[in-house]
Amino acid sequence: MSLPLKELINIGAQQLRDAGVADADIDAKELLCYMQGLDRVGLMLHWQDVMQDNQCEAYFDLIARRAARIPLQHITGRQEFMGLPFDVNDKVLIPRQDTETMVEDALELAEKGTLRGQEYSGSLRKGGDVLDLCCGSGAIGISLAKLSSKLHVTCSDLSREALEVARRNAALNGCKGVKFTESDMFAAFKGKLVNKKFDLIISNPPYIPPAVIEGLEPEVRDHEPMMALDGGEDGLDFYRVIAAGAPDHMKKGAVLMLEIGHDQRAAVKELLRGTGRFDRIIGLTDLAGRDRIIVAQLAPKTK
Ligand code: GLN
Numbered sequence: 001m002s003l004p005l006k007e008l009i010n011i012g013a014q015q016l017r018d019a020g021v022a023d024a025d026i027d028a029k030e031l032l033c034y035m036q037g038l039d040r041v042g043l044m045l046h047w048q049d050v051m052q053d054n055q056c057e058a059y060f061d062l063i064a065r066r067a068a069r070i071p072l073q074h075i076t077g078r079q080e081f082m083g084l085p086f087d088v089n090d091k092v093l094i095p096r097q098d099t100e101t102m103v104e105d106a107l108e109l110a111e112k113g114t115l116r117g118q119e120y121s122g123s124l125r126k127g128g129d130v131l132d133l134c135c136g137s138g139a140i141g142i143s144l145a146k147l148s149s150k151l152h153v154t155c156s157d158l159s160r161e162a163l164e165v166a167r168r169n170a171a172l173n174g175c176k177g178v179k180f181t182e183s184d185m186f187a188a189f190k191g192k193l194v195n196k197k198f199d200l201i202i203s204n205p206p207y208i209p210p211a212v213i214e215g216l217e218p219e220v221r222d223h224e225p226m227m228a229l230d231g232g233e234d235g236l237d238f239y240r241v242i243a244a245g246a247p248d249h250m251k252k253g254a255v256l257m258l259e260i261g262h263d264q265r266a267a268v269k270e271l272l273r274g275t276g277r278f279d280r281i282i283g284l285t286d287l288a289g290r291d292r293i294i295v296a297q298l299a300p301k302t303k
Pocket of ligand 1: 096099227
């Protein structure tokens with residue numbers, strides 16, 4: 001069997017559609033690009049090619065895996081985030097475009113001392129130490145290190161396997177200065193002699209209630225690591241730990257930035273407010289206009 005490339009992709013896309021894959025056309029093209037080592041422009045240049053028997057077979061093998069609802073990124077091993085390449089596997093959450101907004105906000109804060117154009121002073125403007133808590137693939141911390149030379153980034157995660165991926169991603173992006181710490185939340189940052197403090201603590205922690213996870217697409221539910229998704233009964237477990245623990249690890253004027261689920265703004269703000277340790281607690285939306293980020297500043301000591 002030999003087939004024109006265009007036809008091959010059409011058949012692949014149809015098989016993905018039949019399997020209920022949302023972005024069937026895009027994924028059918030991406031898999032062809034991956035197989036041939038082409039980018040999307042290269043694909044267009046080869047649009048008239050005829051694919052030989054063995055190529056068709058290899059392509060349909062990839063299509064079959066995607067039709068089984070294995071995430072595209074687990075097949076290709078890659079996801080782009082902030083325009084940078086990231087290796088991914090089933091030990092880390094696949095970085096989401098929604099999370100880029102928070103990274104852009106952090107970069108604005110570091111570079112200009114503003115947040116969406118509004119003054120939001122903090123110690124970050126002079127550069128500083130950043131902790132990416134629950135770093136997974138390292139998407140957040142590594143992009144910050146890559147895109148702002150002022151920032152000294154530490155990525156931490158409970159999962160050793162995730163940290164291995166994150167380390168690879170730092171190397172892939174030439175970020176030699178990024179540090180990695182295996183830690184159950186803040187555990188590794190406090191001790192009798194040292195209590196490590198940061199200018200920015202940024203985190204996209206697990207925040208989905210298990211009951212909601214059950215109803216998610218099979219790509220997420222069956223293939224992404226449960227420990228990166230599961231935020232406990234009400235989805236807020238990690239925000240509770242962060243609200244209680246973060247202040248002890250924040251320098252004067254430091255900022256906390258958290259990604260949240262679209263319906264968690266009020267609850268997370270309340271958790272932070274309840275500690276009495278944070279000021280200027282604000283919610284920000286993502287590109288789709290949904291609540292996505294909470295920012296807060298460490299309150300000055302009142303004494
Ligand atoms: N920080 C990583 C990301 O945003 C992983 C988040 C997680 O595992 N919950 O992609």
